[in-house]
Amino acid sequence: MYTLDSKKAPQPDETLSNYIRRRRKEAQISQQQLATAAGIHLQSLGKLERGKTTKLNQKTKTRLAAALSIPIEYLEAICSGQPVSEVETRKFCPQCWTPGTDPDSVWTLYRAKYCLLCGTQLRTHCTSCGEPLSSFKHKFCPNCGTSYQTSTQKRK
Numbered sequence: 001m002y003t004l005d006s007k008k009a010p011q012p013d014e015t016l017s018n019y020i021r022r023r024r025k026e027a028q029i030s031q032q033q034l035a036t037a038a039g040i041h042l043q044s045l046g047k048l049e050r051g052k053t054t055k056l057n058q059k060t061k062t063r064l065a066a067a068l069s070i071p072i073e074y075l076e077a078i079c080s081g082q083p084v085s086e087v088e089t090r091k092f093c094p095q096c097w098t099p100g101t102d103p104d105s106v107w108t109l110y111r112a113k114y115c116l117l118c119g120t121q122l123r124t125h126c127t128s129c130g131e132p133l134s135s136f137k138h139k140f141c142p143n144c145g146t147s148y149q150t151s152t153q154k155r156k
């Protein structure tokens, strides 16, 4: 029985394949069960666990995370090679956040998907090019220059 969240998180040097296999064993489900739950072929899961696949599409990530009861951020983190602690904090509400200022703590909870203040879906990426938000000090995406704030007029 694993109750500590830190057990669920990928270890610093754990690979995607090791992490998925470990989580699957901890959840005590077979490859077949996980493949079915995640909606992927058993063969694809086998490849994934052998380290032959390192990129996952968004849908697979979402379903794998749900099947393994882990936050999707953990999979995102391990796929992008970032520490989980950093990924968890880089979410923002495109309506309420004033780019360049500290984010509201209600967005940085890893389970939060929607802004508790206005109900908008939280973002972690630039809407234009998909580059992850690298710092809350940035107002614009360093990659393409798009503002992190949605263009709709902000009501005060």
Ligand SMILES: [Zn+2]
Pocket: 093, 094, 095, 096, 097, 115, 116, 117, 118, 119, 120
């Ligand atoms: Zn909001």
Ligand SMILES: [Zn+2]
Pocket: 126, 127, 128, 129, 130, 131, 141, 142, 143, 144, 145, 146
């Ligand atoms: Zn961008």
